Amino acid sequence: xxxxxxxxxxxxxxxxxxxxxxxxxxxxxxxxxxxxxxxxxxxxxxxxxxxxxxxxxxxxxxxxxxxxxxxxxxxxxxxxxxxxxxxxxxxxxxxxxxxxxxxxxxxxxxxxxxxxxxxxxxxxxxxxxxxxxxxxxxxxxxxxxxxxxxxxxxxxxxxxxxxxxxxxxxxxxxxxxxxxxxxxxxxxxxxxxxxxxxxxxxxxxxxxxxxxxxxxxxxxxxxxxxxxxxxxxxxxxxxxxxxxxxxxxxxxxxxxxxxxxxxxxxxxxxxxxxxxxxxxxxxxxxxxxxxxxxxxxxxxxxxxxxxxxxxxxxxxxxxxxxxxxxxxxxxxxxxxxxxxx
Ligand code: C5P
Numbered sequence: 466x467x468x469x470x471x472x473x474x475x476x477x478x479x480x481x482x483x484x485x486x487x488x489x490x491x492x493x494x495x496x497x498x499x500x501x502x503x504x505x506x507x508x509x510x511x512x513x514x515x516x517x518x519x520x521x522x523x524x525x526x527x528x529x530x531x532x533x534x535x536x537x538x539x540x541x542x543x544x545x546x547x548x549x550x551x552x553x554x555x556x557x558x559x560x561x562x563x564x565x566x567x568x569x570x571x572x573x574x575x576x577x578x579x580x581x582x583x584x585x586x587x588x589x590x591x592x593x594x595x596x597x598x599x600x601x602x603x604x605x606x607x608x609x610x611x612x613x614x615x616x617x618x619x620x621x622x623x624x625x626x627x628x629x630x631x632x633x634x635x636x637x638x639x640x641x642x643x644x645x646x647x648x649x650x651x652x653x654x655x656x657x658x659x660x661x662x663x664x665x666x667x668x669x670x671x672x673x674x675x676x677x678x679x680x681x682x683x684x685x686x687x688x689x690x691x692x693x694x695x696x697x698x699x700x701x702x703x704x705x706x707x708x709x710x711x712x713x714x715x716x717x718x719x720x721x722x723x724x725x726x727x728x729x730x731x732x733x734x735x736x737x738x739x740x741x742x743x744x745x746x747x748x749x750x751x752x753x754x755x756x757x758x759x760x761x762x763x764x765x766x767x768x769x770x771x772x773x774x775x776x777x778x779x780x781x782x783x784x785x786x787x788x789x790x791x792x793x794x795x796x797x798x799x800x801x802x803x804x805x806x
Contacts, residue, residue, distance in 0.1 A: 505547040506625045510618035510650055510803040512540040512609040512796070514676060514761045514768045516716070516724065519706035520731040523695050528645070532706040533658035534668070534713070535649045538676055538798035542614050543600040543806070544578055546622035555594035558582040558619075564601035569684070577616030577643050582623045584639050589629045597622070604792075606684020608736075608762030610646040617643075617650035617803045625805055637665075646762075653802025655716060657708055670799050672719020674770060675777040677755065679746050679790035681765035685736060690763035693735035706731075725756035725770045736764035743767060746789040753783025 513535045521530035549555055558579045562570045574580065578597045586593040597619050603611035617640055624631050631639075640647035645662040655668040715723035737743055737760070746767045747758040754776055755769035767790070771777035774795075781793045 505545055506622045507543055507545040507806050508618040508622040508625075508803050509541050509543050509806045510614040510621075511537040511653055511798075511800050512542075512603040512611060512614060513537050513646065513649060514609065514678075514798065515730060516655075516728055517709055517712050518730045518732055518762065519708070520691075520694060520703070521706045522698070522703035523691075528661040529691060529694070530660065530706055531645075531658060531662045532708040533662040534655070534708060534716070535646075535658055535662075536655045536670075536674070536716075536798045537649070537653040537800050537802060538609075538678075539796040539800045540603050540609065540678070540794055542603050542611065542618060544615055544618035544622050545598045545600075546582075546619065546626045547596045547598070548626070549594045549596055553594070555592040558593045559596040560599070561596070562599045562601055564599075566605045567599075567601055569605040570599065570601055577612050577647065578619035581616045581620040581639065581643055584642060585620055585623050585627070585629060585631065588635070588639070589627070589631075591627055591629075593623075595623055595626065604678070604680045604684075604766050606686070607680060607766035608685065608687075608760065608764045609678070609766055610650055610762070613644050613646040614650040614803070616640070616647045621651070621803045621805065649802070651802050654799045657713075668713065668716055670716050670719060672721075673797050673799075674719075674721060674724060675772070675774050676796050676798060677750065677769040677771060677777050677780045677784065678761065678794045678796065679750065679767045679769070679784050680792040680794065681740070681743065681746070681767070682791045683765070685739060685763055685765045687763045690732055690735045690739065693738055694732055697735055697738065721756055721770060721772050728757045728759050728770065730759050730762070732763050733760040736760045740765050742789070746784070746787070749784055749787035749789045750780055753780040753787075755780045 517534040519532040560572045582593040641663040648663050655670045656665040712727035715727050750758045750769040757770045761768040777795045784793045
């Protein structure tokens, strides 16, 4: 990535190379020997697509019960955690972001990465004295859990940097506090999310699926899409969301045709209502040979399932030629969740 933009806070934007360079061994010349220290930790974390998103009626707490089948796909953000230098304000994590869309990412405490560091530090009686540098490649506000991914990655990075020894259960609990999609960013692979999406059951997947993602201009607010879902269902009973047996069987078998036939997203009509132009993108991908086309999560990224890698490349070319989207990405799934690299 060669394009850099200043982060909104005015923080200097550093490259991923600079951010990761301090990891691992360093020479301590004053002592005349080399010491090994983890003075920075980098975590790679994938995006997700929802292969089923069944949405129930609004709950009293404003959330919606879901049957949410997540698949982690190989578009990645990286979060590098480095201790703040002596003399810095150690009560607030410092956030910097690089990547083509860095300017769209909040570089303050509202960033889920900062909140993750603060929650973990508070639980372990530590100060969140950490610089978190995010190398952003997952579409921003795109329905692919990019913000959630950074929260999960920061949590894993700070846990390793501070040696908190938190259990997997504790980390998952913090993830659920951060947001409905954050636990899945930690575990990756494929999983069924119940409740508001945070109660996960891992799913078996029998193969690799080939996807194309069309990135739209601008983002969509997840709460706004859920509000539009409520408006579209006003005065009607919304059935309790249930996972599709056909979809789970298709995932287990690993066949793209069967999965294509079973894909569904109850938020798609709401996303299309707020962003009618997405219909043209869905049509362009279908015309380009996609087995199925759907909005990813709350959108506005659209997702296209292809038969194999060659077909995915053809769909990507058709989408690029159509002029109906800002960028096109090809990725496979499932892939693992947040991991130290
Ligand atoms: O959990 P998270 O902070 O990601 O949710 C963002 C917003 O999306 C919520 O405030 C809510 O408006 C909506 N949401 C929902 N039902 C869910 C998940 C999210 O209504 N299951």
